[in-house]
Amino acid sequence: MRRVRRGPAWAARGCASATFVVSAPLLAHSFGQVYRLPVPVWLYLYGACAALALSFLVMAFFLTADTKQPSSITDATRADDEPARASRRSRLSWLPAIVGTSLLGLCIASGLFGVAGPYANFSMTAFWIVFLLGLTYLVALVGDVYRPVNPWRALVYGLERLWRGFADGRFRYPERLAYWPALGFYVALVWLELFGDTGPFSLAVALLAYTAINMVAVNLFGARDWFRYGELFGVFFCLIGRMAPRVVAARGQGVSWTWRAPFAGLRHMAIAHNSLLLFILFMLSSTAFDGLHETQLWRRLFWIELYPVVLSGWVGNNPIAAFPVLLKLYAYWNTLWLVLSPLIYLVVYWLFVAAMRWVACSERSTAELARRFAPSLLPIALAYHVSHYYTLLQTQGLKIVPLASDPFGYGWNLFGTADWWQRANVPEPTTVWHVQVGVIVLGHIVGVYVSHAIALEVFGGRWRAARSQLPMLALMLAFTAAGLWILAQPIAG
Amino acid sequence: MRRGLFFIAVGVAVLAALFWAFAPAERPAGPGVAAVSDTPRREVFELRDGKRVQGPAVIAMTQGGVLELQVTTDRDDELHVHGYDRTLPVAAGTRAKLRLQLDRAGRFAIELHDTHQVLTTLEVAPA
Numbered sequence: 001m002r003r004v005r006r007g008p009a010w011a012a013r014g015c016a017s018a019t020f021v022v023s024a025p026l027l028a029h030s031f032g033q034v035y036r037l038p039v040p041v042w043l044y045l046y047g048a049c050a051a052l053a054l055s056f057l058v059m060a061f062f063l064t065a066d067t068k069q070p071s072s073i074t075d076a077t078r079a080d081d082e083p084a085r086a087s088r089r090s091r092l093s094w095l096p097a098i099v100g101t102s103l104l105g106l107c108i109a110s111g112l113f114g115v116a117g118p119y120a121n122f123s124m125t126a127f128w129i130v131f132l133l134g135l136t137y138l139v140a141l142v143g144d145v146y147r148p149v150n151p152w153r154a155l156v157y158g159l160e161r162l163w164r165g166f167a168d169g170r171f172r173y174p175e176r177l178a179y180w181p182a183l184g185f186y187v188a189l190v191w192l193e194l195f196g197d198t199g200p201f202s203l204a205v206a207l208l209a210y211t212a213i214n215m216v217a218v219n220l221f222g223a224r225d226w227f228r229y230g231e232l233f234g235v236f237f238c239l240i241g242r243m244a245p246r247v248v249a250a251r252g253q254g255v256s257w258t259w260r261a262p263f264a265g266l267r268h269m270a271i272a273h274n275s276l277l278l279f280i281l282f283m284l285s286s287t288a289f290d291g292l293h294e295t296q297l298w299r300r301l302f303w304i305e306l307y308p309v310v311l312s313g314w315v316g317n318n319p320i321a322a323f324p325v326l327l328k329l330y331a332y333w334n335t336l337w338l339v340l341s342p343l344i345y346l347v348v349y350w351l352f353v354a355a356m357r358w359v360a361c362s363e364r365s366t367a368e369l370a371r372r373f374a375p376s377l378l379p380i381a382l383a384y385h386v387s388h389y390y391t392l393l394q395t396q397g398l399k400i401v402p403l404a405s406d407p408f409g410y411g412w413n414l415f416g417t418a419d420w421w422q423r424a425n426v427p428e429p430t431t432v433w434h435v436q437v438g439v440i441v442l443g444h445i446v447g448v449y450v451s452h453a454i455a456l457e458v459f460g461g462r463w464r465a466a467r468s469q470l471p472m473l474a475l476m477l478a479f480t481a482a483g484l485w486i487l488a489q490p491i492a493g
Numbered sequence: 494m495r496r497g498l499f500f501i502a503v504g505v506a507v508l509a510a511l512f513w514a515f516a517p518a519e520r521p522a523g524p525g526v527a528a529v530s531d532t533p534r535r536e537v538f539e540l541r542d543g544k545r546v547q548g549p550a551v552i553a554m555t556q557g558g559v560l561e562l563q564v565t566t567d568r569d570d571e572l573h574v575h576g577y578d579r580t581l582p583v584a585a586g587t588r589a590k591l592r593l594q595l596d597r598a599g600r601f602a603i604e605l606h607d608t609h610q611v612l613t614t615l616e617v618a619p620a
Contacts, residue, residue: 424576
C-alpha cells in the first residue's frame, strides 16, 4: 500500500462558499486524526445517573466507617531528593537523563531539518502524542517517571559540570511568582496545541525557546526552585504522579519505590498557592474547552448568533468580504475563552466551597478550604483528559514505531519498522463511548471519595463531614455532567 | 476490607441495573444490515476554485452500507478519505467515482490533498 505522506486536514482553511457557516474555520484539534462520534444520548444520561447514584454510595461508605486520626500533609510539588544547591551532590542518574535529552534533541533536529509534513516527521507524534498524552497516563500509573528523564533538568546538571555555580541561582525565587510561570507556559502550550497551527519546524522553534527560557530562569533563580515552581512539565507530571499507586521516595543515598492505594497521595497534598489551584482548574477547563470548541454548538454561537446580530454592523453584511476579518476575530474569541476558562471554573468552584464552608460551619477561610480540597479535582481532570485524548494514542501514538525508523521523513528505514502499521487504526466507536463514559464516571467517584476523605480530616466528625460534602457532590456532578455533555455534542466541520 | 468489598459489589449492581434501564433494545442484526448494503447511496459533489458548490457538508450513514462518491472539479487534485485511507485522483473537467464499502464506523474527513480543504465529513454510525 502506498504510504500516505501528506498530512490530513493540516492548516485547513475555511471556505467562503454559501455553506461557509457550517464548514467554516476548520481550526480543529491541531494534530492527530480523531475518528470519534458523539456519545449517544442514552449513554450520556446513563453516565450522569450512575455518577449521581454512586456518589451517595461513597457517602454511605464514609458514614459507616471508623473515623481515622488526621495525618500530616506535604507540599504538592516538593521533591525530597533535590539538593538545595546544585553543586552539592545531585542525585541525577545518567541513563534516564541521557535518554530524555536525546529524545528532546531528536525532536528538535527532526523538526528543524526533517520534512514539513507533520505526519511524516518524528517530532509531532513524539511531542504531542507520546510525550504529552502517553507520558501523562504512564505517570498516572507508575508515578512521576518524568523527573528522571526531564531533559531540561539533565541539561542544567550537564551545564553545571562545565560551569560551576550555573544552577545555584543569582536571586531568591520571588515568592509572589509562585506557580504563575508554570501556569503561563501551560496556557501557552494549550493555545499552541489548539490554535498554534504548529508544524514540525515551529514546534522545534518553540522547544528551543522553551529550553532557552529554562536555562536563563535556572541561572537566575536556581535549579531547585525553578523546577519546582516554574517548569511546566515538572509541575504537571508531579501533580499527575500524586495519583499513581506507586511512590518514589529518597532513602539515604538512593531512591526507593513503594506501593500505595491509587489516588491515596491526593489526601495529604498541600496546594501551597492559589496559582497552583488555578493550574489544576486549567487542567480541567482546557480539556473541556478543547472538546467544546470542536462542537457545532460552539461554531454556531459565533457564526450564526454573534456574527449576524452583533458583528455585522462592524464588519459589514457581506459574509464573503468579511470572512478574513471574521476569521481573525474568531481566533481572538477562542483565545479569550481559553484564557477565561479556568477563571469560570474557579468562580464555580469557589461558590461551592463557600457553600461547603457555610454548611460545615468552618472557621477556616474559603481560600484555605479551596486549596485544601483542590486535589480532589485531579481525578476528574485526569478522567476528562483520558476520555478526550486516549484514542489519539491508538490512532497516532502507534505511528511512533514507523516514525522511529525514519524520524526525518527522508525515507530511511533504520530499524526496519518504517512500513509498519500504515493502515489507519480506527477505534470501534461503541468501545470508545463506553470507555469515555466509564472513565468519566470513575473519575467522578474517585473525586467524591478523595473530597470526602479530606473533609473527614478537615472537619472531623462523621456527620459534619458528610453534611459538608453535599455542596461538593453537587459541584462534582456539575463538572462530570459538563464533561459528559460535551462528549455527547455533535462535532462541527 | 469486607465492608469495602460490600460497597464495591453494591456499586457494580447499581451500575448494572442502570445500564439495564438505559440501554436501548438491541436491533435485530443480519437481515436489516444486508438490506442496507444492497443499495449504494450516491452523493454528487461539484467543486469550483477548490470550494464545494454542490453536495452535503456531512454524509451520515450506517456501518455496512455502500457509498458512491461522484466528484467533478475544475482543477486537478486528489481526494483522500481518512480512516479508510482511500484516495481518488480527480482531473479537471471530468467526473471521478469512488465506491466505499463502509466497514468501519466513526467520523471521517474527506479531504482534498492539494488545497487541504475538507470537502465533506462522513459519519458512519455503528451497526
